[in-house]
Amino acid sequence: MDQLLNPSMLVLARDSRELTQSKLAGLMTVRTDGSPPVTQGYVSKAESGAVAVTGERLALFADVLGYPEELLVLPGDVYGFGTACIHHRKRQSLSAPAVRRVHAYLNLARIQMRRLLVSTGVQPANAYFRFPLSAVDTARDAAAEVRRRWGVPDGPVESVVALLEAAGGVVVPRETPSRAWDAVSQWPEGEAPVFLLNAATPTDRQRFTLAHELGHMICHPHPVPEQEQQADEFAAEFLMPASQILDEMSSGLNIEQLGQLKQRWKVSMAALVRRAHDLAVISDWRYRSLNVELSSLGYRTDEPGPLKPEKPGLPSRAFRAWITQQGAGVDDLAARTLLTAAEFHEVFQSAGLEDQLVRDDCHHEGVERD
Template identity: 30%
Template sequence: MFNAERLKIARQRRKLSGKKLADLAGITPVTVSKIENGHQPESYVVERLSNALRYPREFFFLVSPDVLDADTVSFRSLKKMGAAERDASLAAGSLGIALYDWIDARFNLPRPDLIDLSKERTRPESAARLLRQHWSLGERPIGNVLKLLESKGVRILSLSENTSNVDAYSFWRNDRPYIFLNQEKTAERSVFDSAHELAHLVLHHHAGAKSDRDAESQADQFASAFLMPEADVLNAAAHISTANQIVAKKSRWKVSAMALAYRLHKLDVLSDWNHRSICIELGKMGYRSGEPLGIDRETSTVLAKVLTVLWGKRLTKRDIARDLAVPLEEIETLIFGLTDPAPIPARGGSLSLANK
């Protein structure tokens, strides 16, 4: 039976309105509307829709996918985001869930090890300290944030939406936490986004960011404290008073120059006047819109290991795409553009082939 929800997902991934899809497929907008409302299309119509959307025909006849509700997803830039951008990102989330269901059926992945502070009204800085304590991180900088989160059971996938309006988002599904990161951002911004979304998972849990008008501010405060713990910042950067010093030191915590300046201001290392002056100078140096001296981008360790193990079994990304009946480009978009075989050796750790 043709699945209307899958037609919506494919249309949303292509950022097409019903009318535009109808034009591309050579059918009427009324026909598209009827199909999305459950009317079973004729075979030639299915073929036209498949060709117009560049999705395999089989995709539209699989079981209903997980459909994400925008009210339970922690979009960061909802006010800037158009409906098409929002829907495309949510549709990517549905495909990401399907991808991880495929992986979960074949691999033993780390179990989620987060804390739920959604009912505690815990201050963001205190929440960051509590999670650091829970994970025995102490006050040291985190070497690889994505690797840490994945080791704690967070499913991390990438977005390549070709827009600056989509930063990142997160949600819980079947007690498994997910984070999606837009690769259009700088590497430093992506690290901060991952910590920001971690805050939503810990502080707001299943409620989504809309549950509290201050949720975004809380997540930023959490991310700043989680990435740049107070004791370490004061020990390593209490002497900083210039923009050049910030640029030289920011790589210690893998954050942007502006994020470090803000953290130093909040910790009273920088006065109001000094903070403003440094931000102006950083802006002139190009650090307001980017990171001229940037770090290497983090990527998924789990997905890299999965690809390596699959390569040893003569399986590739194309096999995953075929099993899920999605275009190969959708898989590549979700897995940080990792190649076959992945460069990370699949040995050690808690990732192994399941005996199924």
């Protein structure tokens, strides 16, 4: 029986290439020498499930989109904007097509890593939980509860990425030309939480962003109007617990002290200024003057004292385990992640997730066994 295209996967693949239906139809027409032409209406019907796509037409979609047919026929759901299980931290300048592309990257990362993790057994058990907010139970309470349940020691969180992975989450950085988005995350029912992180952003922003996304996962199974503020409150308490950082701040907080606190707590100077104000350590006037000083020094866009990057370990462990268990090569690994070998390197090596074992495999047919 011929394989049948999954309309949801077609939309995902098209969005990931940031193509309109008309543009995709035009590219397909060129590949078939224009006889007969592929129309935008046909692509629309294929994406809605109004026409069944198999055989040569399925192969044409796969060829033009640059994905294996296996991705386009994969069963399952794709989660996009407005669904309860997806959250994102972005700026207003990010266009709607770019948002769809980032969401497509997130869904791809979830699908790709699930295919590897289920078969390799390297992923820790899922320790994520829900903490519904109320007038009594606040986002700060939720952050404290996560630190307690996950056994986070007092003081700064050593590595947010490592903590999320140890609790059973998946963190995947992705290189993109735009800095207008920071991260997107999703926690579909019955699956592991997934965080897609913009690899172009600085470490201090990545840490706060991941804590913000964790706040969404823990506190917001359903969207609420105040969720962004609540997620920021969660992140601030998670990374800078009030009871632990208060003694290190003073009403005379200055730029030099902010630089020292940044290195200790591994958050941005701007986040520290905001935290000091929220905790009533500094006055409204001092808060405004510090922000003006940060801006005049250019620290709003480029803070001094960059922090050491936090790189996920789970994807690399999954790559190693799959290659070793299967006795396969990097081309097979790329196929397992539903990518061509070239795109596998582009997606994972550029983000620093492709470790030496995988790189070496480019030059050898197999992997040496211990």
